[in-house]
Amino acid sequence: MARTPRAGPLHLASIALDPEAGEPLHRQLYFALREAILEGRLRPAARLPSSRALAADLGVSRNTVLAAFEQLLAEGYIEGRVGAGSYVSQLLPEDALNARAAVVAGTGVSRPPPGPSRRGVRLAATVGSTIRPRAFAPGLPELAQFPFEEWARLLQRHWRAPPSRFLIGGDPAGHAPLRAALAAHLGAARAVRCAPEQVFVVSGAQQALDLATRVLLDPGDAVWVEDPGYPGLLGVLAAAGVTIVPVGVDGEGLMVAEGRTIGRRARMACVSPSHQFPLGVTMSLARRLELLDWAREADAFVLEDDYDSEYRYAGRPLAALQGLDADGRVLYVGTMSKVMFPGLRLGYMVVPPHLVDAFLAVRRATDTHPSTLAQPALAEFIEDGSLSAHIRRTRALYARRQELLLESAARHLDGRLHLAPSAAGMHLVGRLAEGVDDRALARRARHHEVEAPAMSGYYHGHAPSPGLLLGYAGVPDREIERAVERLAKAFADRIVD
Amino acid sequence: MARTPRAGPLHLASIALDPEAGEPLHRQLYFALREAILEGRLRPAARLPSSRALAADLGVSRNTVLAAFEQLLAEGYIEGRVGAGSYVSQLLPEDALNARAAVVAGTGVSRPPPGPSRRGVRLAATVGSTIRPRAFAPGLPELAQFPFEEWARLLQRHWRAPPSRFLIGGDPAGHAPLRAALAAHLGAARAVRCAPEQVFVVSGAQQALDLATRVLLDPGDAVWVEDPGYPGLLGVLAAAGVTIVPVGVDGEGLMVAEGRTIGRRARMACVSPSHQFPLGVTMSLARRLELLDWAREADAFVLEDDYDSEYRYAGRPLAALQGLDADGRVLYVGTMSKVMFPGLRLGYMVVPPHLVDAFLAVRRATDTHPSTLAQPALAEFIEDGSLSAHIRRTRALYARRQELLLESAARHLDGRLHLAPSAAGMHLVGRLAEGVDDRALARRARHHEVEAPAMSGYYHGHAPSPGLLLGYAGVPDREIERAVERLAKAFADRIVD
Numbered sequence: 001m002a003r004t005p006r007a008g009p010l011h012l013a014s015i016a017l018d019p020e021a022g023e024p025l026h027r028q029l030y031f032a033l034r035e036a037i038l039e040g041r042l043r044p045a046a047r048l049p050s051s052r053a054l055a056a057d058l059g060v061s062r063n064t065v066l067a068a069f070e071q072l073l074a075e076g077y078i079e080g081r082v083g084a085g086s087y088v089s090q091l092l093p094e095d096a097l098n099a100r101a102a103v104v105a106g107t108g109v110s111r112p113p114p115g116p117s118r119r120g121v122r123l124a125a126t127v128g129s130t131i132r133p134r135a136f137a138p139g140l141p142e143l144a145q146f147p148f149e150e151w152a153r154l155l156q157r158h159w160r161a162p163p164s165r166f167l168i169g170g171d172p173a174g175h176a177p178l179r180a181a182l183a184a185h186l187g188a189a190r191a192v193r194c195a196p197e198q199v200f201v202v203s204g205a206q207q208a209l210d211l212a213t214r215v216l217l218d219p220g221d222a223v224w225v226e227d228p229g230y231p232g233l234l235g236v237l238a239a240a241g242v243t244i245v246p247v248g249v250d251g252e253g254l255m256v257a258e259g260r261t262i263g264r265r266a267r268m269a270c271v272s273p274s275h276q277f278p279l280g281v282t283m284s285l286a287r288r289l290e291l292l293d294w295a296r297e298a299d300a301f302v303l304e305d306d307y308d309s310e311y312r313y314a315g316r317p318l319a320a321l322q323g324l325d326a327d328g329r330v331l332y333v334g335t336m337s338k339v340m341f342p343g344l345r346l347g348y349m350v351v352p353p354h355l356v357d358a359f360l361a362v363r364r365a366t367d368t369h370p371s372t373l374a375q376p377a378l379a380e381f382i383e384d385g386s387l388s389a390h391i392r393r394t395r396a397l398y399a400r401r402q403e404l405l406l407e408s409a410a411r412h413l414d415g416r417l418h419l420a421p422s423a424a425g426m427h428l429v430g431r432l433a434e435g436v437d438d439r440a441l442a443r444r445a446r447h448h449e450v451e452a453p454a455m456s457g458y459y460h461g462h463a464p465s466p467g468l469l470l471g472y473a474g475v476p477d478r479e480i481e482r483a484v485e486r487l488a489k490a491f492a493d494r495i496v497d
Numbered sequence: 498m499a500r501t502p503r504a505g506p507l508h509l510a511s512i513a514l515d516p517e518a519g520e521p522l523h524r525q526l527y528f529a530l531r532e533a534i535l536e537g538r539l540r541p542a543a544r545l546p547s548s549r550a551l552a553a554d555l556g557v558s559r560n561t562v563l564a565a566f567e568q569l570l571a572e573g574y575i576e577g578r579v580g581a582g583s584y585v586s587q588l589l590p591e592d593a594l595n596a597r598a599a600v601v602a603g604t605g606v607s608r609p610p611p612g613p614s615r616r617g618v619r620l621a622a623t624v625g626s627t628i629r630p631r632a633f634a635p636g637l638p639e640l641a642q643f644p645f646e647e648w649a650r651l652l653q654r655h656w657r658a659p660p661s662r663f664l665i666g667g668d669p670a671g672h673a674p675l676r677a678a679l680a681a682h683l684g685a686a687r688a689v690r691c692a693p694e695q696v697f698v699v700s701g702a703q704q705a706l707d708l709a710t711r712v713l714l715d716p717g718d719a720v721w722v723e724d725p726g727y728p729g730l731l732g733v734l735a736a737a738g739v740t741i742v743p744v745g746v747d748g749e750g751l752m753v754a755e756g757r758t759i760g761r762r763a764r765m766a767c768v769s770p771s772h773q774f775p776l777g778v779t780m781s782l783a784r785r786l787e788l789l790d791w792a793r794e795a796d797a798f799v800l801e802d803d804y805d806s807e808y809r810y811a812g813r814p815l816a817a818l819q820g821l822d823a824d825g826r827v828l829y830v831g832t833m834s835k836v837m838f839p840g841l842r843l844g845y846m847v848v849p850p851h852l853v854d855a856f857l858a859v860r861r862a863t864d865t866h867p868s869t870l871a872q873p874a875l876a877e878f879i880e881d882g883s884l885s886a887h888i889r890r891t892r893a894l895y896a897r898r899q900e901l902l903l904e905s906a907a908r909h910l911d912g913r914l915h916l917a918p919s920a921a922g923m924h925l926v927g928r929l930a931e932g933v934d935d936r937a938l939a940r941r942a943r944h945h946e947v948e949a950p951a952m953s954g955y956y957h958g959h960a961p962s963p964g965l966l967l968g969y970a971g972v973p974d975r976e977i978e979r980a981v982e983r984l985a986k987a988f989a990d991r992i993v994d
């Protein structure tokens with residue numbers, strides 16, 4: 001029930017107080033009087049009714065009015081001492097009030113508030129459609145089998161009586177024990193050569209690239225990216241104002257010779273040599289050496305995104321490109337999103353020794369330091385072998401799921417989607433017959449509650465052949481066949497989108 | 498003890514295996530052969546000794562050699578089947594190997610790896626000296642009295658059996674219940690007008706400004722900053738490629754008239770109206786209206802940094818500038834660093850409704866989403882009143898510490914550092930006599946283990962008068978007087994720096 005005041009000497013008819021609203025009456029009155037002043041209904045120097053009179057007019061207690069007046073007085077809207085009469089402040093800038101009143105009344109130079117800048121519009125447009133977390137969303141790991149009891153216990157243990165360095169967290173590169181644990185892990189597992197001081201804790205590949213572009217590149221510099229490639233890097237590169245040069249990928253990885261032709265003077269190449277995203281190719285040794293050779297000639301950097309190298313099902317994993325770098329040009333990037341869970345947003349970057357100081361300074365200047373919340377628990381999770389154990393368990397699980405996907409696809413999609421086994425990774429690329437519109441097919445799959453992103457969506461230009469990406473790692477065993485059956489319906493659909 | 502091989506038909510004399518090293522012998526051999534190939538000591542097509550012969554030469558087991566060969570084979574360094582003879586791969590690009598060998602030997606075009614770009618050098622230079630966490634470091638809250646037992650329990654409870662949305666964490670604006678809790682808190686405490694959808698969880702004021710510059714500004718746009726002001730914003734603005742326009746601050750806050758004279762066409766103003774950093778001024782109502790009036794005329798945005806508004810010791814807090822914004826130009830930024838602990842790196846930004854979609858898209862394109870690790874626990878910490886209780890406790894504590902600082906300073910520094918009480922905040926500004934070199938004094942204070950940053954360090958140009966910043970909030974009561982005594986010694990010192 002709203003009460004409105006009797007008409008009084010001041011035009012307070014617009015003040016409607018609602019005793020049933022969540023907000024206290026004195027706050028409601030404060031806001032109402034403030035608006036009346038800001039919109040010119042109460043002019044500077046105008047006298048307000050006494051608190052007693054206003055309370056009577058509004059049918060509220062005098063204390064309600066006094067509390068509202070006190071706030072208005074504290075904020076400078078009114079002057080005078082309560083009891084001796086209150087006036088609308090004479091110090092308020094009339095021009096600003098008039099302009100505001102005119103805008104509110106619709107008689108002024110009404111100007112819609114500005115929208116995003118040209119950069120903002122361009123960046124907003126780099127996002128593709130979001131992928132829902134269900135079969136066969138690429139990049140989604142198994143979540144149900146993560147040892148959360150242990151993770152929660154580690155968090156509790158580190159936070160119930162934390163040392164003050166966790167609370168201040170001043171190191172822009174991250175928590176020293178975590179950096180040491182990561183350096184040891186990367187040396188043993190990936191033949192990455194680094195001291196703990198070279199390791200930076202970041203939120204993921206995007207923040208790693210963001211930091212790298214800020215430290216190493218100037219606006220207008222050219223950067224090679226793989227075509228097709230990981231779309232998550234494009235927004236960061238666009239934000240950095242650099243020129244993106246898409247370079248094709250063949251069976252040996254990024255085609256360095258093509259890059260030399262179309263963008264010899266690039267300052268950086270972003271590659272995923274262990275397991276190219278999305279094609280799944282491993283960059284050959286010859287190509288790796290060629291890439292490093294180009295980088296030496298061009299005086300350029302190489303950003304190595306080793307996003308899912310932990311998942312290799314046959315043969316030995318190839319050592320990281322970083323370990324082949326003789327002169328400090330390779331930045332190595334990895335993530336915990338795949339081996340733990342994406343919501344954690346925690347990754348790492350290994351920076352050449354001569355650049356560590358510059359990375360520290362730029363990070364301090366632009367992002368202070370990473371949150372300490374996860375870091376001590378994660379250091380222990382790595383050191384005590386829990387992470388390795390989880391990776392071993394999920395590796396066996398994903399190998400089986402890839403087989404289940406291949407079998408189900410052979411049963412239900414044979415002749416329409418050609419899937420080949422892969423020795424690594426968390427997704428497969430399914431090839432479609434020439435001429436099939438993979439984007440339309442992916443949309444139809446969504447109608448059947450299956451994510452199967454079109455390969456075309458990962459290419460900068462025209463895709464050479466249509467295909468679908470099927471992430472299997474996070475799909476429960478029993479769900480794989482059912483999801484493939486739903487996908488088969490998308491092939492059968494005659495729906496025209 | 499390192500063993501070296503007998504001289505054999507191949508020049509393997511450089512291979513030194515150390516059975517006492519942490520690394521397995523087969524890994525050591527793999528690395529040694531890899532280097533020999535990469536540096537041209539083993540040429541493409543060269544035949545390797547048989548595994549049996551090499552094992553004998555090196556005094557290791559044949560399995561050690563076989564494991565090393567297997568890895569080299571998997572990675573493409575050697576060819577052939579084990580047993581039938583192994584050869585250095587003929588597919589290795591000779592040019593790249595020769596260039597590398599020349600670099601390693603020091604006979605090639607030796608070129609030091611490139612350093613930071615011009616942008617990187619400029620950004621790295623925006624960092625001032627780091628402030629150590631001890632008396633009287635500004636911005637440091639009381640850490641010992643935070644309810645960590647409860648915080649740790651909340652973390653454990655939310656993570657021991659988390660729902661899958663915590664694990665995926667796909668919302669680029671953050672966890673919905675946290676955004677709702679923040680919107681309710683900001684509406685009640687700061688008269689911020691917002692729906693939960695307008696709230697973005699960020700890592701702090703820097704990430705908020707980073708996102709805002711990316712969405713709203715183009716390179717070359719001008720941005721007003723307060724002079725003196727918070728140096729943490731400068732690196733982000735420099736990274737965005739915008740032009741920084743320092744605008745003076747008087748007793749009513751940012752001098753809008755000066756801004757109109759020197760940078761009328763700016764596209765954004767960054768202000769701290771509740772408690773200007775570092776001067777501690779509250780922006781007057783008249784000045785607030787003037788600022789919004791300018792923004793309307795210039796079609797500009799205002800970023801309101803409300804970094805410590807929770808700490809007000811006298812009078813009512815002024816409502817946020819955001820609540821006065823009639824047409825969607827104000828972005829409101831707050832942080833948990835002061836009311837919880839800095840290592841958390843968690844803050845929030847309230848975005849005008851018409852810009853929410855653009856902020857969502859740009860965040861998704863450049864940073865995916867914030868970590869979910871803290872968010873569910875924090876939402877509950879706010880909802881159950883724990884945060885408010887902690888703020889009330891620390892408010893009383895900080896009020897007392899400010900008094901202790903004033904008393905100690907009167908006793909030990911009288912006539913040399915003039916401190917006036919402040920109704921708000923976590924630090925005081927101490928004024929020095931004209932002509933005192935505050936930077937030199939701050940350096941001398943450091944020799945006595947006291948942080949007291951020079952006011953000059955917060956000005957873009959010449960500081961009108963020298964002073965020191967003294968943060969008192971995080972200094973234990975009993976330590977305040979002792980630290981002031983140490984500071985007094987810095988005044989007495991004759992050390993010439």
